[in-house]
Amino acid sequence: MSPKESSRRHFLQAGGAAALTGVLAGSQTETGKASAQTVINMPFKEANPRMGMIGTGGRGTELLKNFLGADTEVRALCDLVSEKARHAQGLVTEAGQKSPELYTEGDHAFEQLVARDDLDLVVIATPWRWHTPIAVAAMKHGKHVAIEVPAATTIEECWQLVDTSEQTRRHCLMLENCCYGENETLVLNMVRAGLFGDLLYGEAAYIHDLRSELFSDAGEGLWRRAIHTERDGNLYPTHGLGPVANYMSINRGDRFEYLVSMSTPSRGLAAYRAVHIPKNDPKWQEKYIDGDMNTSLIKTANGLTVNLQHDVSNPHPYDRLNTIAGTKGVFKDYPARLYLDGSAKEEYGTLDRYRDQYQHPLWKKEGEIARKLGGHGGMDFIECYRLVESIRRGLVPDLDVYDAATWSAPGPLSRLSVEQGSAPVKFPDFTRGRWKERKGSSIGAVVS
Amino acid sequence: MSPKESSRRHFLQAGGAAALTGVLAGSQTETGKASAQTVINMPFKEANPRMGMIGTGGRGTELLKNFLGADTEVRALCDLVSEKARHAQGLVTEAGQKSPELYTEGDHAFEQLVARDDLDLVVIATPWRWHTPIAVAAMKHGKHVAIEVPAATTIEECWQLVDTSEQTRRHCLMLENCCYGENETLVLNMVRAGLFGDLLYGEAAYIHDLRSELFSDAGEGLWRRAIHTERDGNLYPTHGLGPVANYMSINRGDRFEYLVSMSTPSRGLAAYRAVHIPKNDPKWQEKYIDGDMNTSLIKTANGLTVNLQHDVSNPHPYDRLNTIAGTKGVFKDYPARLYLDGSAKEEYGTLDRYRDQYQHPLWKKEGEIARKLGGHGGMDFIECYRLVESIRRGLVPDLDVYDAATWSAPGPLSRLSVEQGSAPVKFPDFTRGRWKERKGSSIGAVVS
Numbered sequence: 001m002s003p004k005e006s007s008r009r010h011f012l013q014a015g016g017a018a019a020l021t022g023v024l025a026g027s028q029t030e031t032g033k034a035s036a037q038t039v040i041n042m043p044f045k046e047a048n049p050r051m052g053m054i055g056t057g058g059r060g061t062e063l064l065k066n067f068l069g070a071d072t073e074v075r076a077l078c079d080l081v082s083e084k085a086r087h088a089q090g091l092v093t094e095a096g097q098k099s100p101e102l103y104t105e106g107d108h109a110f111e112q113l114v115a116r117d118d119l120d121l122v123v124i125a126t127p128w129r130w131h132t133p134i135a136v137a138a139m140k141h142g143k144h145v146a147i148e149v150p151a152a153t154t155i156e157e158c159w160q161l162v163d164t165s166e167q168t169r170r171h172c173l174m175l176e177n178c179c180y181g182e183n184e185t186l187v188l189n190m191v192r193a194g195l196f197g198d199l200l201y202g203e204a205a206y207i208h209d210l211r212s213e214l215f216s217d218a219g220e221g222l223w224r225r226a227i228h229t230e231r232d233g234n235l236y237p238t239h240g241l242g243p244v245a246n247y248m249s250i251n252r253g254d255r256f257e258y259l260v261s262m263s264t265p266s267r268g269l270a271a272y273r274a275v276h277i278p279k280n281d282p283k284w285q286e287k288y289i290d291g292d293m294n295t296s297l298i299k300t301a302n303g304l305t306v307n308l309q310h311d312v313s314n315p316h317p318y319d320r321l322n323t324i325a326g327t328k329g330v331f332k333d334y335p336a337r338l339y340l341d342g343s344a345k346e347e348y349g350t351l352d353r354y355r356d357q358y359q360h361p362l363w364k365k366e367g368e369i370a371r372k373l374g375g376h377g378g379m380d381f382i383e384c385y386r387l388v389e390s391i392r393r394g395l396v397p398d399l400d401v402y403d404a405a406t407w408s409a410p411g412p413l414s415r416l417s418v419e420q421g422s423a424p425v426k427f428p429d430f431t432r433g434r435w436k437e438r439k440g441s442s443i444g445a446v447v448s
Numbered sequence: 449m450s451p452k453e454s455s456r457r458h459f460l461q462a463g464g465a466a467a468l469t470g471v472l473a474g475s476q477t478e479t480g481k482a483s484a485q486t487v488i489n490m491p492f493k494e495a496n497p498r499m500g501m502i503g504t505g506g507r508g509t510e511l512l513k514n515f516l517g518a519d520t521e522v523r524a525l526c527d528l529v530s531e532k533a534r535h536a537q538g539l540v541t542e543a544g545q546k547s548p549e550l551y552t553e554g555d556h557a558f559e560q561l562v563a564r565d566d567l568d569l570v571v572i573a574t575p576w577r578w579h580t581p582i583a584v585a586a587m588k589h590g591k592h593v594a595i596e597v598p599a600a601t602t603i604e605e606c607w608q609l610v611d612t613s614e615q616t617r618r619h620c621l622m623l624e625n626c627c628y629g630e631n632e633t634l635v636l637n638m639v640r641a642g643l644f645g646d647l648l649y650g651e652a653a654y655i656h657d658l659r660s661e662l663f664s665d666a667g668e669g670l671w672r673r674a675i676h677t678e679r680d681g682n683l684y685p686t687h688g689l690g691p692v693a694n695y696m697s698i699n700r701g702d703r704f705e706y707l708v709s710m711s712t713p714s715r716g717l718a719a720y721r722a723v724h725i726p727k728n729d730p731k732w733q734e735k736y737i738d739g740d741m742n743t744s745l746i747k748t749a750n751g752l753t754v755n756l757q758h759d760v761s762n763p764h765p766y767d768r769l770n771t772i773a774g775t776k777g778v779f780k781d782y783p784a785r786l787y788l789d790g791s792a793k794e795e796y797g798t799l800d801r802y803r804d805q806y807q808h809p810l811w812k813k814e815g816e817i818a819r820k821l822g823g824h825g826g827m828d829f830i831e832c833y834r835l836v837e838s839i840r841r842g843l844v845p846d847l848d849v850y851d852a853a854t855w856s857a858p859g860p861l862s863r864l865s866v867e868q869g870s871a872p873v874k875f876p877d878f879t880r881g882r883w884k885e886r887k888g889s890s891i892g893a894v895v896s
Contacts, residue, residue, distance in 0.1 A: 291751075315776065340763065
C-alpha cells in the first residue's frame, strides 16, 4: 500500500444527516449535484433594495441601525418577542421611513414575511438553528438573503443553502462583518500587492470570554449556552476564518481541502457555574460537552494551512489571531503587528506607515461615517453599506453562498474529527470544482 | 462500527525503522519491553562529576563556558575539527584546570573518550544524527549522558535511549535549556500554585529565522540545511515543548497520547537561495522538502492539548509561544503577558507583580551569576549548574530519559502524520505505564 493510498483510507467523508454517525463514501457529498448552475459571478439585478429583517434582538438591532445608516428601505420586521419588533419599528420611523409591518406571532411568522412580494432582501439575525431554514424559505420566495454567522451548522444545511441559491438564482451571503474590518481590508490589500510574498499559513480564532453572556437569563443566554451541551467542536468559526480565507483567495483559485480538529476537556462553563449560579437553578441540570479550546488545522488544495481556534468559556482577552504569513513577512493581530523581510530589527512594527497606501477604497470613502456609527469599530456599517451598494449598482456580491457554506463547514467538520479522534475530514467542494477557474477576489474596490 | 472502533482504525502506530514506511500494529512499539527496570526517581550517585564533552563547536563551546562557570572538572574533549577542540581546551586551562585530553581523529574518536574510566558525565553537542549513537555508547561505558536537543530523531532512537538507560542504570537527559528560563520556571511555579486553575491547553513553538545560518558555509550550515532536504515535519520540537510539558506534568501524572500534524509547502529556503546564493553554487542542486511551517496538535491522556509549531525558514521575529491556559487564566510569551480571571480590564498584564512571590529557587540562588554569564538570558548556566549540583548532591535529576524521548518524539511522529495526510499518530509510552503513579514534578527546588 503506497502512502497515498493509505492516506486516502484515513479520510472521513462528511455529508448530510449521517455525517456525525459514521463514515460516508461517494462523491455526491463532496461536490453535490454537478448539473446545477453556479451563482459565481452572478450580479445582483440593479435595484434600490427593499429589506425585511427577521430577528430584531441585540444583533438584529445593531444591524438595522447600520442598514438605516446606509439609507436602506425597511418594509417588514419579524421577531418572536413583539416588544423587540416594536422597538426596531421605532428605529425605522425615527429614520424618517414609513412604519414597517411587524410579524410576531409564533416560530413561523417569518413565513409570512418572506412571502411578501415587495421585498428584495431578507436579513436574518435569529438564533443559529433558524438561519438555514429561514434562508431557504426566503430564497424560494425570490428574495436575496443575508444571514448572520454561522450561516449553517451542519454539512446538510450548507448544501441546502448552495442548492437553493443555485436553483432560485438568488444570492445567499453571510454577514461576516470581520471581513470588512479596517485592518482586515488593509491587510487584504497588502496581500494582493505581494508584500507577504507567496502565502504559507494563516491563523484564525474566536477567543471571546462569553461566560457571563452565556449564563444570562436574557439575550443569547436564552439559547446559546444550550449548544455547549450538544456539540464538541468549533461552534463559531467564521469571524476568524473569513478574513484569512480572503487573504488566501479561498474559492478563488484555492479551496479548503481537509481539516483535523482537537478539543480540550469542557471545564470553563462548569467552573463558572460553580461560582456564580445558585445551586437550585435549573442550569445545574446541564452537562457541558463542548471542549473549552477547540483547535483545527485546515489544509488547502494549494498546500497552505490555517490554524483555527475557538474558546468562549475561559478567561482570556478577546482575540481573533487574524494572522497571515508568507515568504516575505507576517502580520498578526491583537495587537496589530507586522514584520517584513529585511527589517532593520527582528521585531514587529505597526501598520501605520502602510495605511495611506493600502487603505481599502471602502474605508477611504466611507470610513468617517463608519467610525461615527460604530458597531465593532465601523466594520458593521461598511458591511451593510457595501451589500446595499452592490444591489443598487447591480454588482457581483463580494461574498456568496459558497463562502457562507465553506466558512460555516468547520463547525460540523471539527465536530466529526473530534468524535473520530482527530481523524482528517474532507471539506465538500461547494463550488463543484469552479474554485479553480474563478478569478478576482472577495471584498473588491467600491465603484465610485 | 462504533465511533470508538472507527477512531482506533485511524490511528497510526509509529515504531522503529518501519515507522515511516507504513502502519505497524502491536503493543511493543507503544510500551517497549515491559520487564525493564525504570530509572524514574533513580538518584545520581553522589560525586563531584568529571566531565567529557563531545562536540566543541558553537553550541558545545557555549555549554562548556557554563559548565566551567559551575566549577565542573573537564577531563576530555572531542571534536572532528582539531582547532575547535584546542580552542575549547584553552577555555578549560584558562579556568585554572589541568589541560583536558583531546580526541580529534575521525568520526569515531568519541569511542575512545567514552571508554575512559575517569569520567562520570559525557556531554554531547554534535550534529543531531550523532546524538543517540554517542549517548548509547557512553551509557554502555557507564557514563551519565547529557545530550543537546533533540536527543533523538527517530522513534527507534528514542527507544534505544530508554532501553540503554534502563539496562545500564545510567541517566540520559536532554539539555533542554528553555526549561530553565527565568520566565519558564516562574510560570511553572505559578502553575503549581494553581493560579491558572485546571489546565486546558498549551502552545509551543520554535519559530526562528535561521535562513542565513542554514546557508552559511560554516557552523550549523554544514549539516543542518541538509535535513530540510530529507524530512517534512517538525525538525526541532523540544525548545517550545519542554516547558509546556513541565507545566502539564507530562510523564508525571499525564502523558502525550497522540498527535496530528500538517505542513505548509516548502518555499522559504528556495526563495532565500534565489536571492542570496550564486547560481553556480552546489546548493542549487538541493531540493528542500520540509514544509516551512509545521503545526502539530498533541492530545494528552488527561485530555489537554498542545499546539506545537516549527518554522525556521521564513522572516518572523523569534517566538516559542510558551503558552499555558486553564480555567483561571492564561500566560503567553513573546512578549511575556498574563491574564487572570477577575482582572479589572480585559487586557494582558506583565509578570512583574508575581516575580517576588513565585521566582524559582534556582533563579533566586543563582540568578545573579546566570545573568552575568549570559547564554540565552542565563538559562544555560542554570541548566548546567543544576545538572552538576544534582550529581554532587546525589539527587534525582529534574529531567530524565523518558522526557528526552517524549519531547523528541514529535520529530518523527509529525513526519509520519504529515506523510499520511495528517492522520493521528500515537505516542509510545516510554515510561511503560509509570507516568500514572509517578509523583512530583520536573525542575524541583534546589537543595541549599
